[in-house]
Amino acid sequence: MSEPWEEEGPGTIKKFMYVNRKAPYGTIYALESLEVVLIAAAFEQDVSMAFLDDGVYQLKKGQDTKGIGQKNFSPTYRALEGYDVEKLYVEAESLADRGLSEDDLLVPVEVMSREALAELMNEQDVILSF
Amino acid sequence: MPIEANGKMYETDEEGYLADLNDWNPELAAAMAKADGADLDENHWEVINFLREYYEEYQIAPAVRVLTKAIGKKLGPDKGNSKYLYELFPYGPAKQACKYAGLPKPTGCV
Amino acid sequence: MSMLHTVNKSPFERNTLVSCLGHATAGSAILLIEDGVYGALEGTAHSDLLRGALADHSVYVLGPDLNARGMTDDQIIEGVSVVDYGGFVDLTEKHEKVQAWL
Numbered sequence: 001m002s003e004p005w006e007e008e009g010p011g012t013i014k015k016f017m018y019v020n021r022k023a024p025y026g027t028i029y030a031l032e033s034l035e036v037v038l039i040a041a042a043f044e045q046d047v048s049m050a051f052l053d054d055g056v057y058q059l060k061k062g063q064d065t066k067g068i069g070q071k072n073f074s075p076t077y078r079a080l081e082g083y084d085v086e087k088l089y090v091e092a093e094s095l096a097d098r099g100l101s102e103d104d105l106l107v108p109v110e111v112m113s114r115e116a117l118a119e120l121m122n123e124q125d126v127i128l129s130f
Numbered sequence: 131m132p133i134e135a136n137g138k139m140y141e142t143d144e145e146g147y148l149a150d151l152n153d154w155n156p157e158l159a160a161a162m163a164k165a166d167g168a169d170l171d172e173n174h175w176e177v178i179n180f181l182r183e184y185y186e187e188y189q190i191a192p193a194v195r196v197l198t199k200a201i202g203k204k205l206g207p208d209k210g211n212s213k214y215l216y217e218l219f220p221y222g223p224a225k226q227a228c229k230y231a232g233l234p235k236p237t238g239c240v
Numbered sequence: 241m242s243m244l245h246t247v248n249k250s251p252f253e254r255n256t257l258v259s260c261l262g263h264a265t266a267g268s269a270i271l272l273i274e275d276g277v278y279g280a281l282e283g284t285a286h287s288d289l290l291r292g293a294l295a296d297h298s299v300y301v302l303g304p305d306l307n308a309r310g311m312t313d314d315q316i317i318e319g320v321s322v323v324d325y326g327g328f329v330d331l332t333e334k335h336e337k338v339q340a341w342l
Binding site for chain 1: 249
């Protein structure tokens with residue numbers, strides 16, 4: 001019998017991409033996606049997160065939710081690295097449309113063109129869209 | 131079921147996790163441990179305080195794997211391993227220590 | 241008859257703001273709330289939408305929703321006023337009717 005601290009080795013590693021297209025707080029999608037990613041991180045798959053369209057707003061610096069009585073979950077994006085979720089992709093066109101730049105984001109990310117992101121999507125085994 | 135500490139009653143959920151994070155105090159942690167038949171020494175406190183700081187920074191309770199790695203980074207490999215942490219918290223380091231730290235049940239914890 | 245229109249959807253995701261502006265008659269007020277606050281930001285692909293509306297409408301944005309999303313008063317289009325919840329209530333009282341665009 002194995003001890004509780006002994007983990008089973010991973011099976012076949014698949015590429016999972018979580019696609020985030022919704023702004024935070026107005027709907028539950030952003031928070032749901034983040035929670036699913038944190039849970040799924042335990043399964044040792046090749047996980048990445050893509051932020052495009054209004055999803056780029058999830059990573060905006062300086063979120064302060066005291067006035068709306070909702071939990072500010074933006075600090076949790078900084079915990080992703082500790083969960084070995086290190087591939088965060090942000091679509092350049094989505095940033096530009098919103099007058100945002102990489103400096104406006106609260107975690108280190110890889111900014112890429114829509115074309116490059118589309119390529120990356122093609123390489124995935126599983127895409128989960130939020 | 132509510133739990134008593136300092137002559138005050140505190141609300142918890144059905145698994146004993148504190149209902150309101152802001153209610154937490156060290157006496158309450160000790161009372162929770164005592165209800166589980168455990169006494170908290172400085173090694174327990176080190177982990178409990180670490181968890182509170184982690185929550186403060188990231189707004190989540192870490193999964194056990196993440197906790198172990200983060201403790202190792204901060205306190206060294208002697209403490210950043212599952213065996214050490216399971217000896218301190220036999221019900222599961224993340225689950226049990228999070229409870230005493232007043233945090234919600236760790237995300238990704240089954 | 242004066243109308244207060246509220247918009248709670250991002251202009252990048254829905255056409256709610258466009259539709260609201262198309263139906264709001266001159267003199268009516270527009271309040272952006274929740275994800276609608278993104279429509280009040282300067283320097284975006286949709287900033288012109290609201291800037292064009294300022295000639296005929298008084299436009300407001302709810303501050304707490306702006307701050308929750310990491311935006312501050314100095315990032316919004318000039319001429320748009322920031323209100324708090326008290327200001328929201330005042331606006332609903334000042335206008336005979338409220339139309340909530342969803």
